[in-house]
Amino acid sequence: MPAYKAPLRDMRFLMNEVFDYPGHYAELSNGKDADPETVSAILEECAKFCEEVLSPLNLPGDEEGCHFSNNQVKTPKGFKEAYAQYVAGGWQGLSHPAEYGGQGLPMSMGLIKSEMMGTANWSFTMYPGLSLGAMNTIMQHASPELKALYMPPLTEGRWTGTMCLTEPQCGTDLGQVKTRAEPQADGTYKITGTKIFISAGEHDFTDNIVHIVLARLPDAPPGTRGISLFIVPKMQVKADGGVGEHNHVVCSAIEHKMGIKASATAVINFEDSIGHMIAEPNKGLEAMFTFMNTARVGTAVQGIAHAELSYQGALAYAKERRSMRALSGKKEPEQVADAIIHHADVRRMLLTQKAIAEGGRAMIYFAAQYSDHMVNSIAEGDEKKYKHWDDKLGFLTPILKGFLTELGLEAANLGMQVFGGHGYIKEHGMEQIARDARIATLYEGTTGIQSLDLLGRKVLVMTRGKAVREFTGHIAKFAIEHVGDAKIRAYAIRLGRLAAEWNVLTTRIMLGARKDRDVVGAASYHFLMYSGYVTMAYFWALQAAVASKKLAEGGAEKAEFYKAKLYTARFYFDHLLPRAEGHASSMTKPARSLMKMPVDSFVFE
Template identity: 85%
Template sequence: MPAYKAPLRDMRFLINEVFDYPAHYAALSNGKDADPETVAAILEEGAKFCEEVLSPLNRSGDEEGCHFENGKVTTPKGFKEAYAQYVAGGWQGLSHPTEYGGQGMPMSMGLFKTEMMGTANWSFNMYPGLSLGAMNTILQHASDELKAIYMPKLTEGTWTGTMCLTEPQCGTDLGQVKTRAEPQADGTYKITGTKIFISAGEHDLADNIVHIVLARLPDAPPGTKGISLFIIPKHLPAADGSVGAFNKVVCSAIEHKMGIKASATCVINFEESTGWMIAEPNKGLEAMFTFMNTARIGTAIQGVCHAELSFQGALRYAKERRSMRALGGKKEPDKVADAIIHHADVRRMLLTQKAIAEGGRAMIYFAAQYADHMTSGVIEGDAKKVKHWDDKLGFLTPILKGFLTELGFEAANQGVQVFGGHGYIKEHGMEQIVRDARIAMLYEGTTGIQALDLLGRKVLIMTRGGAVREFTGLIARFAVEHLRNAKLRRYATSLATYAAEWNVLTTRIMLTARKDRDSVSAASYHFLMYSGYVTMAYFWALQAAVASDKLAKGGSEKPEFYKAKLATARFYFDHLLPRAKGHASSMVKPSKSLIKLPVEHFAFE
């Protein structure tokens, strides 16, 4: 398994030079403590924990996996001790209110931490990661009484949280949820039902597990309009805040998975378990979207994590592995052969990984500023502000989740390819990255679901194309600003063309959908991927602009970093962005080529 090294220089580049986080934090009501020195110290300490504690457990955790016996899950060797260090370091409450024991930092600080943890050891990251979504949902929708009970323990990390959505018959169609919630005289509910695919649903890391659960009231209307949201702890809280009686929350099995084997994915049975409603009756799915947006950004980070880790492993190997001579002439004449990094096709794979990891990181860090504004609105109790930034983030979320996990998986595969046959061998650890990455395109909504959410819900229904017009306006302003710059003109011209085309394609689909409803589903995947390639192009152009300016002005920073940024931006525009043209062509093709074939003709008897 590649040893993880936190890419702090690239992180600092985005935080300080591209997105000006110091000014961003200064403008936030909860950002006063996130001064540059504090941020730098937190990043350094986070990197140290991830490199020295979590990374060494990545391969061993995969090999050992989780153990399940009599309803109890035991995590792999070293995980419990690592989690104790995580709790002792105060990492869980980094971005949560001080009134509950947190450090009160903006949400983006938590995302930076999550990226490092996830790259070092994604399986470990799942345990505290699920808690974050539960905490955010409770903060926004639970009563003050429930917050006082659960938030301090969740914030310190001695209790963890989960999200319990789907059931055996549901999949993504949560309108089919059957879990029942019976009202009790004391205001609580008795919840009965089975939930599946519950990440971190049972483990030995914390004293208690707090489940956020979708269920139906007896008089609930059918479908998604009849779902409510509940807090159900594994153990009932005692009066003194400690763990009380068992709440009949039973883990009946854990899944045997392709990857992230050190993370327990559970089947959870609620057997008349006591729960408390959060949010309004029958509006649980709306409240759950707080959780889902958080989870989907966290999953989008997974694409960046696996691209980064695979790139680090492939780069080291490509510098050491010798095979043949470069076609352009001997690069290392004193060696038996040239290192494979001198071969153009290996360069293509490495640059693809680098472009995906660093371009995806930029996309995440930009969206993190939206999340900061949204959460500061929650803290301020400003519902209008929350909705404004949640809507802006909502447009980007499916692009981030769908596109970055697809490309993250591609980057992981490229890492195996760089290693050649050695990449297929378990001992090198590259195949584990592929297995771990594969789930990212499935959970929290498959790529197809993200595509339908983006095109069908966010673009066509909710904004009538307005979300695309708003974001392409941002791209167009960058293009206009840099058209006269000889070094950046190629990026500005290309972006202006793609921004215009993105709007034209959106309009064409809107018009076609009036007569052919299937056209939306047929176009959605290509629309999402097109949106992703153009969005990443904008952020590569933005990085190129900053790097070009730094090189022009000189300074103490080593110029090689900025030159590498410019070279990677050129590679992205030359070799990866052209893929968008294929998606553009496919998204406007008639849907009949997809739906004309009768179902019975799919048979192969």
């Protein structure tokens, strides 16, 4: 397994030179403590924890997996102790209010922390990661009394949280949820039903697990309009915040999975379990989207995490492994053969991984600033401002989740390919990265679901194309500002054309959907991938512009870093961005080539 090394130089480049995080934090009401010195110290300490504690547990955690017996889960050796260190370090409440025991720093700091942790050990990171979504949902929708009861132990990490959506008979179609919520005279509810695929649903880290559960009231209307949201703890909570009796929340099994084996994915049975409603009756799904959007952005982080870790492993191997001679002549004549990094096809794979990891990181760090503004708006009680930033992040969320997880999986597979046959062998750890990465395109909504959310919901229904027009406005502005820069001009011209094309494609699909609703479903995947490639191109051009300026100023610290940015940007535009053309062509083809064939013709003989 590659030993993780936090890419702090690249992280600081994005935070300080590309997106001006210091200036951004200075504008936030909760950003006064996020001064450059404090942020730098946090990055250093988090990197140390990830490199020295979490990374060494990644491979053995996968080999051992979780143990299930008598409705209880024992995590792999070292995980419980690592979580204790995590809690002692105050990491769980990094971006949550001080009144509940947190450090009150901007939300983006928590996301950057999650990137480092997830790259070092994704299985471990899922345990506290699910808690963050639960905390955000409680913070935004629960009553003051419930916040006072549940937020302190969750913020401090003494308890963890989950999201309980899926049931055996339904996956993404939550309108089929059957879990019942019976009102009680004391204002509580008795929750009965079975939830599946519950990440971190059972473990030995803490003495309580707080489940956020979707369920139906007896008089609820059918479908998604009749779902409510509840807090259901594994152990009942006393009025003073102490842990009480068992709440009839039972883990009946854990899944046997392809990857992330050190993370317990549980089947949870609620048996007249006492719960408390949060949000309004029958409005649970809307409130749950707070959790789901948090989880989806977190899953996008998984895409770049696996790309980064696989790249680090593949790069080290490519510099050491020797095979044949480079086509352009001997590069290491004193050796029996040249290192494989001198072969063009290996370079193609390494640069693809690097472009995905660093381009995706830029996309995430940009979106993280939207999250900061959203949280700041809530603190200020400004609903209008909150909706403004929520809409902006809402447009990017399916692109981040769908596109980056697809490319993260590609990067993980390329890491195995660089190793050749050795990549298929467990002890090198590269096949684990690929197995762990595979789930990212599936949970929190598959790529197909993200595609429909982007095109069908965010672009066509909710904004009538306005979301695309607004974001391409950023791209067009960059293009106009840099068309006179000889070193960036080619990128600027190409981005300007892509910004215009993105709007034209959106309009064509919108018009086509008036005649044939299947046009949206047929085009959605290609629309999402096209959107992702164009978005990443914008952020690579942005990085190239900053790197070019630094080199032009002279005396740049670590000039090779900036040169590498320019080389990678050129590779992206030459070798990866052309994929957008294929997606553009496919999304405008008639839906009948997909839908015309009768169901009975799908046979094998």
